[in-house]
Amino acid sequence: MSAQRHQRVLLKLSGEALMGEDAYGINRGTILRMTEEVSDVANLGVQLAVVIGGGNIFRGVAPGAQGMDRATADYMGMMATVMNALALQDALKHRGVDARVQSALNIEQVVEPYIRPKALRYLEEGKVVIFAAGTGNPFFTTDTAAALRGAEVGAEIVLKATKVDGIYSADPNKDPSAQRYSRISFDEVIARRLEVMDATAFALCRDQKLPIRVFSINKAGALARAVNGEDEGTLVHV
Numbered sequence: 001m002s003a004q005r006h007q008r009v010l011l012k013l014s015g016e017a018l019m020g021e022d023a024y025g026i027n028r029g030t031i032l033r034m035t036e037e038v039s040d041v042a043n044l045g046v047q048l049a050v051v052i053g054g055g056n057i058f059r060g061v062a063p064g065a066q067g068m069d070r071a072t073a074d075y076m077g078m079m080a081t082v083m084n085a086l087a088l089q090d091a092l093k094h095r096g097v098d099a100r101v102q103s104a105l106n107i108e109q110v111v112e113p114y115i116r117p118k119a120l121r122y123l124e125e126g127k128v129v130i131f132a133a134g135t136g137n138p139f140f141t142t143d144t145a146a147a148l149r150g151a152e153v154g155a156e157i158v159l160k161a162t163k164v165d166g167i168y169s170a171d172p173n174k175d176p177s178a179q180r181y182s183r184i185s186f187d188e189v190i191a192r193r194l195e196v197m198d199a200t201a202f203a204l205c206r207d208q209k210l211p212i213r214v215f216s217i218n219k220a221g222a223l224a225r226a227v228n229g230e231d232e233g234t235l236v237h238v
């Protein structure tokens, strides 16, 4: 069976993916390289919605937030995703890709609010839409925002870019016999207790029959292969 290119995808980029080798923040070289991959895909005519994380700047559950009120820390985490979204939009602009940021929290002087019909229109016009501020609610993650926005915009798949090139039977850093799955069902992921996304995100994707492909952000051309429906990383299917 030949691979078929997806028409509309939701790409989840973690904040950590923007750090590169740095311990914190946004690494310019990394974001430029990542943008190259994203713009290659956008130029194929694939409709691309992006949810970006914030863990490179602030994480609500991180030690740095200890002692803080959790909801307050989470709002800080969501604000961090807005910074990343702006950096990504700017880097895409430098490559000639038109991207719009929509935020789940209202910061109207900086970014427009999340409005679903407008987001759909942008996608139809070929613009990359970057969803910032997660779900807009504390106690959630940007993985859940990816599942939610993916379902809302009718994405065919959630592409989760991580530091690992897929889902393994065990932690490949600890167990040399760990095997990478090429495909695995939602039921099997649950039965084997494999951690793909947080439980809320995973449950949403499973209920909405929204497949997930986990692949490495550090592997050149991996995003394009994932968009083309090729056997890249691991596909979690219904």
Ligand code: UDP
Pocket (backbone or CB within 6 Å): 013, 014, 015, 016, 052, 053, 054, 055, 056, 058, 059, 060, 061, 073, 074, 075, 076, 077, 078, 080, 081, 133, 134, 135, 136, 137, 138, 139, 140, 141, 142, 143, 144, 145
């Ligand atoms: N966050 C939140 N609600 C959301 C999405 C994110 O409260 O809907 C906060 C939460 O504190 C989280 C931080 O924003 O730790 C950054 O998001 P996440 O950890 O998902 O980013 P990533 O791991 O992808 O970099």
